[in-house]
Amino acid sequence: MKQSSREPSFKYSLEEVIQKSAIAKEFLEARSIQNEAVEEADNKLLKRIYNIDHNAYMEGSLNASTKELMGLVASLSLRCDDCINYHIIQAYRLDVARSEVEEAMNVATVVGGTIVIPHLRRAYQLLSELY
Numbered sequence: 001m002k003q004s005s006r007e008p009s010f011k012y013s014l015e016e017v018i019q020k021s022a023i024a025k026e027f028l029e030a031r032s033i034q035n036e037a038v039e040e041a042d043n044k045l046l047k048r049i050y051n052i053d054h055n056a057y058m059e060g061s062l063n064a065s066t067k068e069l070m071g072l073v074a075s076l077s078l079r080c081d082d083c084i085n086y087h088i089i090q091a092y093r094l095d096v097a098r099s100e101v102e103e104a105m106n107v108a109t110v111v112g113g114t115i116v117i118p119h120l121r122r123a124y125q126l127l128s129e130l131y
Helices: 014-020 022-041 044-056 064-078 081-093 098-112 114-130
Strands: none
Touching: 014 022, 014 081, 014 114, 022 044, 022 081, 022 114, 064 081, 064 098, 064 114, 081 098, 081 114, 098 114
């Protein structure tokens, strides 16, 4: 049975995240400026990719919290610091418990190997500011 997708309900706004964490503030401000540059390019393919990305994290058969944790595991395994920051921030905004985020990070370390550890260090800095 097909389940409709809907926007997730966030407990915390981006503004609340920015007020709580200097790391998140720097990341989100830079991301906003960079996204404006992408928008100005008016690249139809990138717009479609952004749309797919947005829709993938909507509430559906899997809830948004689970999807953010899955995104975090993939991002840590692939060693993408921007993606790691994004998924930690989104998980926090969705009120995912720190212990759940840490378990997801443990899975990522097992999947990705010890090369993930430098990225884990930065992830724990952000966790420490948010939680």
